[in-house]
Amino acid sequence: METERNEADRRRRRSQLLLKQSFAELMREKGFTAMTIQDITDRADVHRGTFYAHFPDxxxxxxxxxxxxxxxxxxxxxxxxxxxxxxxxxxxxxxxxxxxxxxxxxxxxxxxxxxxxxxxxxxxxxxxxxxxxxxxxxxxxxxxxxxxxxxxxxxxxxxxxxxxxxxxxxxxxxxxxxxxxxxxxxxxxxxxxxxxxxx
Incomplete structure (x- = not known):
C-alpha cells in the first residue's frame, strides 16, 4: 500500500514537472496569450486530463x-x-x-x-x-x-x-x-x- 502511494506521488510530481517545463518552453517560444492547454500537453506528452488533474487552467x-x-x-x-x-x-x-x-x-x-x-x-x-x-x-x-x-x-x-x-x-x-x-x-x-x- 505504501509502495503504491509512493509510486503515485512520484508519477504526480513527474507529470507536474513535465507540464511546468513545457509551459516554460512555450512561454519563450509563443508567449502566454498564444499558447493553449493542448500545446502544453502535447509538448509534455501527457493527456489533457493529466493537465486538469494538476491545474484548472x-x-x-x-x-x-x-x-x-x-x-x-x-x-x-x-x-x-x-x-x-x-x-x-x-x-x-x-x-x-x-x-x-x-x-x-x-x-x-x-x-x-x-x-x-x-x-x-x-x-x-x-x-x-x-x-x-x-x-x-x-x-x-x-x-x-x-x-x-x-x-x-x-x-x-x-x-x-x-x-x-x-x-x-x-x-x-x-x-x-x-x-x-x-x-x-x-x-x-x-x-x-x-x-x-x-x-
Whole structure:
C-alpha cells in the first residue's frame, strides 16, 4: 500500500514537472496569450486530463510557475537562517527590486501576465514575511500586532515600492531605493507619531 502511494506521488510530481517545463518552453517560444492547454500537453506528452488533474487552467499554471521561480530566487539569495533583521531585510528588498525590474523590462504593461505576476510575488513575499515575523514574535511576548496583518502590509509596501521604482524612478539606484524602503520598514511611521506627541 505504501509502495503504491509512493509510486503515485512520484508519477504526480513527474507529470507536474513535465507540464511546468513545457509551459516554460512555450512561454519563450509563443508567449502566454498564444499558447493553449493542448500545446502544453502535447509538448509534455501527457493527456489533457493529466493537465486538469494538476491545474484548472493555464492561468493557475502560470501563477504556480511565477511563485516557484520567485521562491527559488529567495532560496538561492537568502541565507537558510534568514529572518526579520536589518541585514536580511536589505537582502530581501534588493531581491524584490531586482526581480520586479527584470519583469517590467520584459512585459508590456497591458500583458495579462502582469496582474498574476504581481499577486503571485506579493503572496509569496507575504508568506515568507509571516514566517520571519512569527519567529520574531516568539521572542517578544508583549507584541500585540497581528502577524498576518504585519506580513500583508509589509509585502504590499515592499512590492509597491518596487513596482513604482521600476516604472518611474530610474534616477534612483537600486542600492539607494533598497535603503529607503528598509528605513521605512525599520523606522516607519512610529517616528512621525512620536514626533507629533512632542509638539
Amino acid at each position: 493555464k492561468f493557475a499554471l502560470l501563477e504556480q510557475s511565477i511563485r516557484d521561480k520567485f521562491r527559488q530566487i529567495l532560496e538561492r539569495e537568502l541565507p537558510p537562517d534568514a529572518g526579520w533583521n536589518p541585514e536580511h531585510l536589505l537582502m530581501l528588498v534588493r531581491i524584490v527590486l531586482d526581480h520586479v525590474r527584470s519583469l517590467y523590462g520584459r512585459c508590456s504593461p497591458i500583458d495579462t501576465v502582469n496582474p498574476l505576476f504581481e499577486s503571485s510575488v506579493r503572496d509569496e513575499l507575504a508568506e515568507l514575511l509571516q514566517l520571519w515575523l512569527q519567529k520574531l514574535r516568539a521572542d517578544q511576548a508583549d507584541w500585540t500586532i497581528h502577524v498576518d496583518t504585519m506580513a500583508l502590509m509589509t509585502s504590499w509596501s515592499i512590492f509597491g515600492a518596487a513596482v513604482q521604482w521600476s516604472k518611474s524612478y530610474e534616477d534612483i539606484s537600486v542600492d539607494e531605493m533598497t535603503h529607503r524602503v528598509v528605513a521605512v520598514l525599520t523606522e516607519g511611521a512610529g517616528r512621525f507619531a512620536n514626533n507629533d506627541k512632542k509638539m
